Amino acid sequence: MVTRGDDPRTKRGAGPAGGGRRAFLAAASATAAGIVGTAGCLGTADRVRVLSAGSLAVALEETVGPAFESEMGRSYQGEYHGSTVVMRMIEEGTKHPDVVVSADTELLRDRLYPERTDWDVEFAANEVGIAYDPDTALGGRLAGDEPWYEVIVDAGANDLAISDPDLDPLGYRAAQLFELAERRHDLEGFREAMLDTASREPDESKLLTGVEAGNRACAVVYRNMAVDHELPFCELPDAYNFGDPTHAETYATATYTTDEGYAARGRPAVYNATVRADADNPDAGREFVSFLLEEPALLEDCGLRVGDALPRSNGNVPEAIEP
Structure with a gap:
């Protein structure tokens, strides 16, 4: 027998108001290119650019990105697509993010290793x-x-x-x-x-x-x-x-x-992130990935899972990021 989950509207507790979330989602849907926006207005030298799985658009744009800006003093800029599209954009050289986030760990490894990166970290799960x-x-x-x-x-x-x-x-x-x-x-x-x-x-x-x-x-x-x-x-x-x-x-x-x-x-629904080997701002990229690993409560508030098994590292993870 299939069980019906609790209505998420009763599980959110404190957090972003529904109107704000819906306003963001409407704006995202209206942007054909997939660019949702920049959370802050800091200079580009202190900016991290993230190309991410579309299912994390709200979590990153409304919660994680602003928290990263506040904590680290860097501007966050996110763009969101299906993960297969994300990998294709990087392979074809049409996008040059600092950080890449995938909704399928093996997809990222199959498509980006070893030329574009040789490491990643798993940071959240879903169902x-x-x-x-x-x-x-x-x-x-x-x-x-x-x-x-x-x-x-x-x-x-x-x-x-x-x-x-x-x-x-x-x-x-x-x-x-x-x-x-x-x-x-x-x-x-x-x-x-x-x-x-x-x-x-x-x-x-x-x-x-x-x-x-x-x-x-x-x-x-x-x-x-x-x-x-x-x-x-x-x-x-x-x-x-x-x-x-x-x-x-x-x-x-x-x-x-x-x-x-x-x-x-078929694989468990786990998200992983990496910094491109030729990122324009690798320091900002590593700071952002570290921030993802250090703030599991932000991800859990957005409906994601971060259990005892996460984060996990794969490949030659930089020492500053190693979980």
Whole structure:
């Protein structure tokens, strides 16, 4: 039986007001280039530029970035896209950030090692579930005791959204989720049926726009995104929510190959960060990554997990950053 998670609106406690969060999200969605903005107005010599997974846009722009500026006296500038797009931009040389943040640890290592970096640190974890509008027919069923897979299999056109699997780990995790659920619950054809039905959103920051507007029932998202948008979140079993490392072997049995030919295996949803080898401001980059590791409470307040197993280092991590 699938359990319904607590409504994130009752779990936030003290923190950014809903109006501020929604104003930011609206601004982010309206920015086609993906550049959300600069949190402060310090000089560029004291600026850190971060190119990050889109699912962290609100956490970094509203919480971590301003705290970093206040503590370190450096300006924060963030830009947010699907992690696959982030890696492509760096490989093609169209973006030159100091810090790179990925929603899939192996994606960063596969695409950037060893030419563009030879280290990274894992700093936060997440889980995949379904954010929904309880006032829609499907959302009302998700709020009840019906198994989630019996609900979304009835989705019609535009009822269900996923991030584009060819652009974003959240998208290919949705495909892998459908594959794992198909096996676990003996749902023949479930994966392909859901991929055929779901609307694919190329801009991760817009994934929940339709749900918020009341013209889409639900979307496959990370938990922190439901918190960001103040939407109810349907929790899924650990066996396929990519949130429990003890199920890593099971996750790895599900795969998705992107249109670029990248074969992604299912992996726990963990974020990692690195500083580019040829960063314009490597000192600022290392300071920012260190700040991420030293302020887990900021990340937890944004709906992310930072347990005893994090942070973890990989490769030749600079001594100043080593967890």
